[in-house]
Amino acid sequence: TILRCLRIVEGRTSETQSPVYVTENHSPGWAPPSHGRWFNRGELRDLHLDVPDHRSILDEWFALPERNESLPLLPEWYETGWFESASTWISKQISRTGIAQAGPVQQVRSSQRSCVLRARTDTGYVYFEAVPDTFRHEPALTRALSERFPGLIPIVHAVDADRSWLLMQGSGESDLSAYEDVAIWENALMSYSRIQVEMAQQTNDIFALGCQDRRLDKLSLSIEPLLSDTPAMLPGSPRGLTDAENESLRVRQPEFHAMCEALSGYRVPASIEHGDFGYWQTMVSGDRFHFIDWSDTCVSHLFFSLAF
Secondary structure (H helix, E strand, O other): OEEEEEEEEOOOOOOOEEEEEOOOOOOOOOOOOOOOOOOOHHOOOOOOOOOOOHHHHHHHHHHHHOOOOOOOOHHHHOOHHHHHHHHHHHHHHHHHHHHOOOOOOEEEEEEEOOOOEEEEEOEEEEEEOOOOHOOOOHHHHHHHHOOOOHHHHHHEEEEOOOOOEEEEOOOHHHHHHOOOHHHHHOOOOHHHHHHHHOOOOOOHHHHOOEEEEEHHHHEEEEEHHHHOOHHHOOOOOOOOOOOOHHHHHHHHHHHHHHHHHHHHHOOOOEEEOOOOOOOOOEEEEEEEEEEOOOOOOEEEHHHHHHOO
């Protein structure tokens, strides 16, 4: 299983980027194929590398145990042994629900934002997600929405609030992108809007679950400190903003404030806002839609969901 991406060696294009992954071997007796072999730090000096930039990365990796370096910002699923612990919990929860596990726990995705695992059961796949403290509201929020909107949110089998773990039933064979019929997309939007309309009267419940307050007045107050935070704009980074781009945003502050004020004038109530709402978060099962991945949820202007 992949523990983490150690570094991405930048190329001229995204296609020529070279990611280096740290993985965990769950089969100690496994032998590499004839064209590969294990090597240790002492052999690194004489080892030919097709990508020279990998040498400094490997040097840094081998030096980590010597420095006994603590990396508190890394999520727990980047550590060896975590996968086995999570797998044991998943199997225990599956058994507790009365359904039968029909295959091993598999890794679906691992990133700093989340780790997703799955296991086949006699009722289809169940999915496990672990999230960092930034998104610790997601498991409890998903369970609350599942109870309030059965049929629109996947069935939640278990939540471990202390560890920010979530186990839920699979929610469809494909996302909305598999469908070209505009009527199906319209029905999906109407189903999602039902959640927003009902939750507009329950914003305190959303706050109580740990979601952020990003209503228009709060957004307006946050514009200036955000645009003044130059390091957050990653100047000098290939994915950052240039000085000219930063300045062009700062001179538009009055315009952004005016936009917040104009939106407030329409008197559309604040409600639950997914934060990453798109076809990839809309799973289709027959004539039903399941909305997943509520990690970026906040309370804000409900039309912001359409931005994606």
